Amino acid sequence: MLKKRIFILVGITISIVLVYLLTLVGNNPDYVIPKRATRLAAMALIACSIGYSSVVFQTITNNRILTPSIMGFEAVFILFQAFIVFLYGDKTFQVIEQQTNFLFSVVLMFGFALILYFALFRKRQVHVYFLLLVGLILGAVFKSMTSFLELVIDPNEFAFVQRYLFASFNNINTNLLGISAIALFISLLIGTRILHKLDVLLLGKEQAITLGINYQRLVQISLLLIAIQVSISTALVGPITFLGILIANLSYEFIPSYKHRHTILGASLFGIILVVGGQYLVEHLFNMNTTISILINFVGGVYFIFLLLKSRRL
Amino acid sequence: MITVKDLHKKYGDHPVLNGLNIEFPKGKVISLIGGNGAGKSTLLSVISKLIDQDKGQITLSKEDITNISHKDFAKRLSFLRQSNFTHIRLKVHELVAFGRFPYNRGKKMSKEDKQKVEEAITFMELDNIANSYLDELSGGQRQRAYLAMILAQDTENILLDEPLNNLDMKYSVQIMKTLKKFARKQGKTVILIVHDINIASQYSDYIAALKDGVVQHFGTTDEIIKPRILKDIFDIDFEVILNRGCKFCLYYN
Numbered sequence: 001m002l003k004k005r006i007f008i009l010v011g012i013t014i015s016i017v018l019v020y021l022l023t024l025v026g027n028n029p030d031y032v033i034p035k036r037a038t039r040l041a042a043m044a045l046i047a048c049s050i051g052y053s054s055v056v057f058q059t060i061t062n063n064r065i066l067t068p069s070i071m072g073f074e075a076v077f078i079l080f081q082a083f084i085v086f087l088y089g090d091k092t093f094q095v096i097e098q099q100t101n102f103l104f105s106v107v108l109m110f111g112f113a114l115i116l117y118f119a120l121f122r123k124r125q126v127h128v129y130f131l132l133l134v135g136l137i138l139g140a141v142f143k144s145m146t147s148f149l150e151l152v153i154d155p156n157e158f159a160f161v162q163r164y165l166f167a168s169f170n171n172i173n174t175n176l177l178g179i180s181a182i183a184l185f186i187s188l189l190i191g192t193r194i195l196h197k198l199d200v201l202l203l204g205k206e207q208a209i210t211l212g213i214n215y216q217r218l219v220q221i222s223l224l225l226i227a228i229q230v231s232i233s234t235a236l237v238g239p240i241t242f243l244g245i246l247i248a249n250l251s252y253e254f255i256p257s258y259k260h261r262h263t264i265l266g267a268s269l270f271g272i273i274l275v276v277g278g279q280y281l282v283e284h285l286f287n288m289n290t291t292i293s294i295l296i297n298f299v300g301g302v303y304f305i306f307l308l309l310k311s312r313r314l
Numbered sequence: 315m316i317t318v319k320d321l322h323k324k325y326g327d328h329p330v331l332n333g334l335n336i337e338f339p340k341g342k343v344i345s346l347i348g349g350n351g352a353g354k355s356t357l358l359s360v361i362s363k364l365i366d367q368d369k370g371q372i373t374l375s376k377e378d379i380t381n382i383s384h385k386d387f388a389k390r391l392s393f394l395r396q397s398n399f400t401h402i403r404l405k406v407h408e409l410v411a412f413g414r415f416p417y418n419r420g421k422k423m424s425k426e427d428k429q430k431v432e433e434a435i436t437f438m439e440l441d442n443i444a445n446s447y448l449d450e451l452s453g454g455q456r457q458r459a460y461l462a463m464i465l466a467q468d469t470e471n472i473l474l475d476e477p478l479n480n481l482d483m484k485y486s487v488q489i490m491k492t493l494k495k496f497a498r499k500q501g502k503t504v505i506l507i508v509h510d511i512n513i514a515s516q517y518s519d520y521i522a523a524l525k526d527g528v529v530q531h532f533g534t535t536d537e538i539i540k541p542r543i544l545k546d547i548f549d550i551d552f553e554v555i556l557n558r559g560c561k562f563c564l565y566y567n
Contacts, residue, residue: 200420206395214383
């Protein structure tokens, strides 16, 4: 049953990937296919990070309708984008290169997470929900600061900021992709080493401690890995963690196993299917007139309502 | 042997443990009794490293428990809490197998692991529901599944917070007999919170009576089951009846 389901998912993933890569190529396959392959690599990598970080985040918060975005990562990212446009106006892109922007975004988001964790975890036995609450409130503060900046800047410059409000795979910088890929891959690799401990955590915090889990340390490592993955994915393609709630829950429904190595694999595959499928629609059906964020938000929103309606499972 | 010295714990401004001292003898069944809010559950939580004490020291075979890693601690002491819940769909045998986590750390189960899991399942008479999902079971069956997990963990010290919750009389008696056998045959120390005073009186070797965050009375069962002491603990009148060499408490008036 488990193997069969995973095979089905892998099958669908491979077909979608092939369809995306090889159909409707047009007259210039030598140009189009490598470009699509790059985009594909980015999508697969990010889908895996989102899959991992969402499932792990839901385990440590013991809640199936949260994603790491509740911690305010994306709010930090957008505030930073609004702030540089506020500072430099229409000269933004001459002053700050894409690489520098990426680097600063990652450092800011990761730094934000570190400060949050260290400030709160210095005192032992802080409840994870307290951490979420602080993240949520700071996120709201950053969002209103962003709104303020957007109000002050020139409406034309506002368009620059707006670009960052939606995730996009259309123009990915290949240099950045290389570095991100290495960082995400390493963090995922380290991440696989704690999966068996996270399985025990599903029995509840107390039960996990009595079975020999160092709860505090496990939560800290998980949150650090999540911070790395979310910062890099967000800096690379924009706010996309909303995808997490969708793919994590699809995986719980479809994969008949509680083990993290199975649910995370499932979530990652669902992620690839949705992102690549969505991107295919954006490119060919909507002719780039919409963004993948809107498509996935639409699907995700419908699914979220469905989840709420059958809330006995939450 | 577990020794607790001068244990203090506050929740906010509300003190729960007020300089509690006790020495739990090895290889015995020890019941903790006391009214609601006397600090029984908190005591067990601190001993099992779930929460930190504000002050005081706990030693396990003369070793301070703060110096023992969680990993090693789980092989020496197990604790079953009052209410257990998980939102994942888990089969009974999968839950029981978690009891072996301290030994295999999530890697493949060894022969010994498998054997212990089998034994625990058979012992709790769960064989015919071993492949059922936990959420399809009755409260009592689920409680037995969790107890089987604790058995599979196979530790020298077993702490149980109201293990008879949800169990009918047959299983209550069976579990108390089991715990007693563990103490006698395998020298395990069993510390449990019991609300049924007659169960405590029948099956425990020692009784510790808690009140206001300290151990008010501690002694052999015979020493504690006395109207004067019970009244001091629970603030109601007790009548102790001797029947076939056993003491029964009457308190329904």
